[in-house]
Amino acid sequence: MRLLVVEDEDRVAAQIVEALEVENFTVDVAMDGEDGHHLGANEIYHAIVLDLSLPRLDGVSVLHSWRSGGLQTPVLVLxxxxxxxxxxxxxxxxxxxxxxxxxxxxxLIARLNALIRRAGGEAAPVSCIGAISVDLRAQRVTRDGRTVPLTAHEYKVFATLVQAPDKVHAKGDLAEIVYGLHNDRDSNTIEVFVARLRRKLGTAAIETVRGSGYRIGQG
Known part of the structure; x- marks a missing residue:
């Protein structure tokens, strides 16, 4: 899953990014309100961490602009x-x-996870898709009660699909979520991750929507 952190204190921003990356989040950072506003309005994120005291544009003004523009991404205010x-x-x-x-x-991590679950329509941390269970808090995937080992990128792809079960995700969107803003976004590798996930979880776990992308299957 991909997050945006808008925080102008270098030390605080670095600590947040380090903690979130340990939890397998992909994190982009903006150091002022104008850059944060631009990224939040134009990139795809599962949640945003926003400091209120920012240079160039304060956090309250950023929030007002996002919401008036229709942005529905959950925002955790610092x-x-x-x-x-x-x-x-x-x-x-x-x-x-x-x-x-x-x-x-x-x-901070617990609150972000709760916001992401609620935004995806899941109040509980465990989602079930047929025989597959996904514990979003523990970042653990099981099938028929047995843990299925996934790489960090495989988990990000699958968790993204699970969080929005009715949504079709384009390969390019999934690539942005996996790789973030400042890394190479190779959408072709998403096909590789999907193929691996199907081998590990079953071919019905992920559905291909021809010409559009992927969505979660029936497990």
């Missing part, structure tokens, strides 16, 4: 401000949750 009015302002501007600084990375 704030070092202590006043409850500031937190309320962030939520009223379109934030889905907030976290005060300083914070524990485990809590």
């Amino acid at each position: 704030t070092a401000r202590n006043r409850w009015e500031d937190r309320v302002e962030g939520l009223n501007a379109g934030g889905d949750d907030y976290l005060g600084k300083p914070f524990q990375m485990e809590e």
Whole structure:
């Protein structure tokens, strides 16, 4: 899954990215409000971490612009401000949750996972597709009760399909989610990952929609 972090403090941004990448997220970073606004409005993300105190364009203005433009990506607001009015302002501007600084990375990751599950229509951390179960919190996939070992990229592809079971994902979109903004996006390798997933999970696990892309199958 792919996330955007909009944070102008280098140290904080680096710590967040490191923690999220350990959890197999693909992470893009923006260091000011203008760049963050542009990326959020034009790239595909499962969730966004947004600091309210940003140079060039503040976080509340970024949120207002995203939401008025129809962006529905869940946003976790970060704030070092202590006043409850500031937190309320962030939520009223379109934030889905907030976290005060300083914070524990485990809590940030847990809140992001919860936002992503809810955005995908799944309140529980475990999704079942036929004989296949996906524990999004533990990042574990099982079939008939047996753990199926997946590579990080294979898991990202499959988890993306599971999170939006009715959506058809183009190969290019999946490549962006796997590789992120600053890496080479080779959509042809998505076919390789899908082929591997079908070998491990069964051919019915992923459906090909001719001319459009892939969506989750019946397991």
